[in-house]
Amino acid sequence: MASSTGKLCGPCEARYKTTTAVSWCMDCDDGLCSPCLEDHKVNKASKKHQTIPVGQYVGIESVSSLIKQDCEEHDQRLTFYCLDHCVTACALCVPEKHKQCTSLKPIEELARNAKSSAELFEIEKGIKELDNTVDELKNHRQRNIDTIKGQRKTISQEIKSFRKQINKHLDKIESDLLKELESKSEQNISEINILLAKLKERGANIKSLGKTIHQLKESLSDVQVFLATKGFGEKLLEEQEWVATVCTQNEAKESVLELSTDPQLKQMVSDLKGFGMIHVVRNPCQIKTDAWEQQRAQLNVPMTAAKDIDQTELELIREISFGVGENIKDCVIVNDGRMVFADHNNDKVLVYNPEGQLSQSISVDKSPFGLDVISSITVAVTCRKHETINIVNIDDCDIKQKIKVGKPCCGLSYHDDKLYVLTVHTGIIEFDLSGNITRTIPVYVPDGEGYLSYYKDTFCYSCYQNVGEKNIACCDNNGREIWRLDVADSGVTADNYGNYFASNYSNGTVQIVSADGKKAKQLLDLYDLHIRTYLEGVFFDKNSSTLLVSCSEIARLYRAI
Incomplete structure (x- = not known):
């Protein structure tokens, strides 16, 4: 039966048995149940192997592939590290590939105090910095979302404000034009009404003249009518001349109201496709991500052994002056x-x-x-x-x-x-x-x-x-x-x-x-x-x-x- 970790005992599996693993051998890369673990500890070939609780192994399983202890080419234990090539080597690799190398060291020598090594410290530091960078980037992007929402609100208010300005301006233009229409239409109607009043008066005079002639014809002699006809002709000519004069004046001309729109306005309506455009500007990300790369480039094989302070010396690179009295x-x-x-x-x-x-x-x-x-x-x-x-x-x-x-x-x-x-x-x-x-x-x-x-x-x-x-x-x-x-x-x-x-x-x-x-x-x-x-x-x-x-x-x- 599998444990909650899902790890089974390897030796038991080889015997077609399903047993829960309680430990993990880092050298064999295999799980061990309690009985097999005891055998493993007393077996001459495996008694020096490193075993850890299986729960602890699960926590590091994702990086177990990095811990290669056997040579893939020769199936031998990797026991050397070449500082010239920065690679591990087994006893058979040495004469084949590293015969001329001058910096071949036993891994056990280099691995002393590996848990407190400067390189591991820097890697831990790099992981923390990268984690901080990711958090910083996430916070930066979240802040950008908040900024975009704020910008959206601001631009929306600007658009509405601009629309109100346009509406206000158009309302004023419309009002002014309607006032002009009212004024000019009333002015023309007034002029026509004045003319109509004059025409009414003249029409009455002309009608009266016609009645007078009719009465003369019924009551006067031909001689008297003859003598009056000359006077009536002069009066008729006078009225004709007045009517002819009126017909040449603006008051008698037909008034037609027409709207002539501003050509610029027509062009604007034709060309205007919108209030404007929304542009997205992509500013470069300012979060620095190369700090660990700079550090990593300076890291070599772990120098884990404590350094004798007698070996330390100082060599001046530069001096900075702040000024007297600082x-x-x-x-x-x-x-x-x-x-x-x-x-x-x-x-x-x-x-x-x-x-x-x-x-x-x-x-x-x-x-x-x-x-x-x-x-x-x-x-x-x-x-x-x-x-x-x-x-x-x-x-x-x-x-x-x-x-x-x-x-x-x-x-x-x-x-x-x-x-x-x-x-x-x-x-x-x-x-x-x-x-x-x-x-x-x-x-x-x-x-x-x-x-x-x-x-x-x-x-x-x-x-x-x-x-x-x-x-x-x-x-x-x-x-x-x-x-x-x-x-x-x-x-x-x-x-x-x-x-x-x-x-x-x-x-x-x-x-x-x-x-x-x-x-x-x-x-x-x-x-x-x-x-x-x-x-x-x-x-x-x-x-x-x-x-x-x-x-x-x-x-x-x-x-x-």
């Missing part, structure tokens, strides 16, 4: 190589390009001190006087968020969506990115000038107490002290192996301390270089193996070799 505190390097500094006196975050030129100067809260990188475009900075953390977008040059600490704060470190802040007389306060305090880790912080660094569930922090009193301490995730040394009192940062670079404010030196705190080596003495300035922050860029050192008035970028 007071630069912490520093960081983002993934694209830009360098960021906390300008304590001027309440600024300064961004320099990889070539060492100032590219951005961003105003933040009072007295910026500790810095750490959140993403390729975002840093966090503590501001001591305002007792806040500012989340700053160094591309847009603005503060995205302010988190109230409420206590004097200095050193800062970011890991796994958590901000860790060194606070005076309290310890290390853990915040989520929404600004909520999730816990407090009790460590002794006597002064507000300390720095903080996180590396794989451990914290390293510095304290400056009094002149001549300096401390750098390492504690676990719960604040239990692991070691404490008196070699530094200022900036701290971890390398790829858990060793710590630490600066000394008072004597201008930079030390490297082994991960276990048992060894320390001085790497740099600015006073020997005749550089009289106070050392502050240090930041190790794990991608480029470079160390950035900030002082009050200058900064120096070194290659760690």
